[in-house]
Amino acid sequence: MEPTIKEYDARLDSKKRLTLRGAKTMYYRVREKEDGTIELSPRVLVHPEAISQKTLTMIDESIDQLKKGNASGPVDLEELNKLLD
Numbered sequence: 001m002e003p004t005i006k007e008y009d010a011r012l013d014s015k016k017r018l019t020l021r022g023a024k025t026m027y028y029r030v031r032e033k034e035d036g037t038i039e040l041s042p043r044v045l046v047h048p049e050a051i052s053q054k055t056l057t058m059i060d061e062s063i064d065q066l067k068k069g070n071a072s073g074p075v076d077l078e079e080l081n082k083l084l085d
Helices: 053-067 078-084
Strands: 027-032 038-043
Touching: none
Parallel strands: none
Antiparallel strands: 027 038
């Protein structure tokens, strides 16, 4: 577990928004848990032009294969979900 570097109390404003002090990124993934805990993970969004041509070609080829019916069976993500929890 990583050490806490900042801790403060906050409240929602009239539009139910929460202000993050000194936020280091513009985008966050939000996970709300059953016990009311909210977890924020920083996200970096990539502009489509930043994706290499090779990667875009691979994506196009994959979509063509999928449309032709050349795809593997469903992937069981249960093991991944256990790791993420």
